[in-house]
Amino acid sequence: DAGVIQSPRHEVTEMGQEVTLRCKPISGHDYLFWYRQTMMRGLELLIYFNNNVPIDDSGMPEDRFSAKMPNASFSTLKIQPSEPRDSAVYFCASSGGGNEQFFGPGTRLTVL
Amino acid sequence: GEDVEQSLFLSVREGDSSVINCTYTDSSSTYLYWYKQEPGAGLQLLTYIFSNMDMKQDQRLTVLLNKKDKHLSLRIADTQTGDSAIYFCAEIPFGQGGKLIFGQGTELSVKP
Numbered sequence: 001d002a003g004v005i006q007s008p009r010h011e012v013t014e015m016g017q018e019v020t021l022r023c024k025p026i027s028g029h030d031y032l033f034w035y036r037q038t039m040m041r042g043l044e045l046l047i048y049f050n051n052n053v054p055i056d057d058s059g060m061p062e063d064r065f066s067a068k069m070p071n072a073s074f075s076t077l078k079i080q081p082s083e084p085r086d087s088a089v090y091f092c093a094s095s096g097g098g099n100e101q102f103f104g105p106g107t108r109l110t111v112l
Numbered sequence: 113g114e115d116v117e118q119s120l121f122l123s124v125r126e127g128d129s130s131v132i133n134c135t136y137t138d139s140s141s142t143y144l145y146w147y148k149q150e151p152g153a154g155l156q157l158l159t160y161i162f163s164n165m166d167m168k169q170d171q172r173l174t175v176l177l178n179k180k181d182k183h184l185s186l187r188i189a190d191t192q193t194g195d196s197a198i199y200f201c202a203e204i205p206f207g208q209g210g211k212l213i214f215g216q217g218t219e220l221s222v223k224p
Contacts, residue, residue, distance in 0.1 A: 042216050
């Protein structure tokens with residue numbers, strides 16, 4: 001299995017631009033999670049889906065952030081407009097409903 | 113509330129044992145986890161323990177859980193330079209679905 005796939009691995013953009021991060025979960029997994037990692041706040045859950053339905057989005061910072069999961073094999077996290085404080089590493093993880101979450105390699109976002 | 117605390121740094125000599133400690137506040141957590149993050153990489157699940165267990169051993173890794181004191185530890189026997197990484201303790205509080213709450217991470221440095 002290829003594991004959780006994220007793209008792009010690195011993204012540099014300017015303040016005000018739209019950013020879209022992509023994730024392909026492990027085949028057969030029905031849970032998908034988006035996390036953000038910063039020096040100041042550590043690792044924090046943004047949102048998670050079960051069977052493509054958002055279950056808990058209480059960690060989404062504000063309306064500039066949105067996430068979708070149009071099908072079982074694809075999810076996006078969009079930031080519009082982006083701000084410098086959004087600079088972080090964004091991780092996608094998936095789970096087969098058991099106790100283990102498997103993480104992707106992350107997308108390092110820099111907003112100038 | 114939910115909170116997970118770890119010391120930030122640990123330095124050991126190659127061949128020694130490493131013990132990474134973690135305290136958590138939510139006694140309802142059913143599973144507790146240890147993840148490893150190498151530089152520039154995602155999080156790798158090392159092991160996890162169910163809350164009704166006191167100990168779990170997996171090759172060089174030993175997890176000890178003191179539920180009364182809400183204390184979790186990870187012991188790495190015969191620590192190698194390849195074990196140098198950041199180690200995260202995490203919990204899923206009861207009723208929180210798959211929401212992992214992470215500690216700040218402990219940076220383990222292994223010196224030859």
